[in-house]
Amino acid sequence: MDDAQRQELADLLKALGEFNRLSLVYELCQCNAPQNAMCLCECCSVDSSVVSRHLKVLAQQGVVQMEKKGRERVYSLNRSDVADRLRALADQIEG
Amino acid sequence: MDDAQRQELADLLKALGEFNRLSLVYELCQCNAPQNAMCLCECCSVDSSVVSRHLKVLAQQGVVQMEKKGRERVYSLNRSDVADRLRALADQIEG
DNA sequence: GACTTATTTGTACAAATAAGCAAATATAAG
DNA sequence: CTTATATTTGCTTATTTGTACAAATAAGTC
Numbered sequence: 001m002d003d004a005q006r007q008e009l010a011d012l013l014k015a016l017g018e019f020n021r022l023s024l025v026y027e028l029c030q031c032n033a034p035q036n037a038m039c040l041c042e043c044c045s046v047d048s049s050v051v052s053r054h055l056k057v058l059a060q061q062g063v064v065q066m067e068k069k070g071r072e073r074v075y076s077l078n079r080s081d082v083a084d085r086l087r088a089l090a091d092q093i094e095g
Numbered sequence: 096m097d098d099a100q101r102q103e104l105a106d107l108l109k110a111l112g113e114f115n116r117l118s119l120v121y122e123l124c125q126c127n128a129p130q131n132a133m134c135l136c137e138c139c140s141v142d143s144s145v146v147s148r149h150l151k152v153l154a155q156q157g158v159v160q161m162e163k164k165g166r167e168r169v170y171s172l173n174r175s176d177v178a179d180r181l182r183a184l185a186d187q188i189e190g
Numbered sequence: 191g192a193c194t195t196a197t198t199t200g201t202a203c204a205a206a207t208a209a210g211c212a213a214a215t216a217t218a219a220g
Numbered sequence: 221c222t223t224a225t226a227t228t229t230g231c232t233t234a235t236t237t238g239t240a241c242a243a244a245t246a247a248g249t250c
């Protein structure tokens with residue numbers, strides 16, 4: 001694994017390693033249908049602009065996926081993608 | 096999962112989500128025997144005091160384990176423990 | 191077009207973080 | 221006891237990060 005890949009993994013872990021962002025992930029985890037930001041706003045009690053920024057971070061790391069739907073944007077979790085990356089790390093660590 | 100547990104998980108991910116700390120983890124990952132800080136110092140090119148602090152963070156999150164050995168302190172990776180926590184998250188995310 | 195709703199962006203600010211260096215501490219060896 | 225080595229701690233600096241609020245943008249509805 002080269003430095004760039006390691007940095008990418010660190011960025012993913014950092015994205016998940018913040019309480020409100022992790023809460024967003026768990027919230028999306030329990031939804032079958034994609035959710036909009038206003039809805040997600042309720043699970044962590046912060047301003048909508050903050051949720052917007054957190055979702056942007058999660059999207060940049062490929063944790064969530066965004067889709068435009070009318071005037072709202074709905075987010076869904078890239079379940080298998082994230083799970084696979086976490087398991088790959090777990091496997092490496094376990095050796 | 097309550098807030099405290101979620102915070103704990105976020106703290107673990109944050110601890111792993113920094114380049115130099117993740118490098119330390121990978122370094123320890125490739126060692127069979129526990130390593131001292133001076134040795135670990137070489138893998139990421141930072142001051143020994145910085146390594147000391149990073150190792151402290153990792154120890155607080157249960158990622159590494161420290162053992163006094165003469166005047167040096169040797170660190171080893173809590174492999175299965177960390178791997179299990181990452182897999183548990185992966186499982187939850189995959190749903 | 192005017193209005194409403196959803197989301198993003200600009201700005202400001204406080205708190206947290208990472209880093210380096212020097213000094214302090216701990217412990218072994220001479 | 222003195223010296224050498226390993227590690228931690230105190231201090232400072234620069235940078236990043238999370239947050240709130242207001243304004244801007246986007247897109248639907250009347």
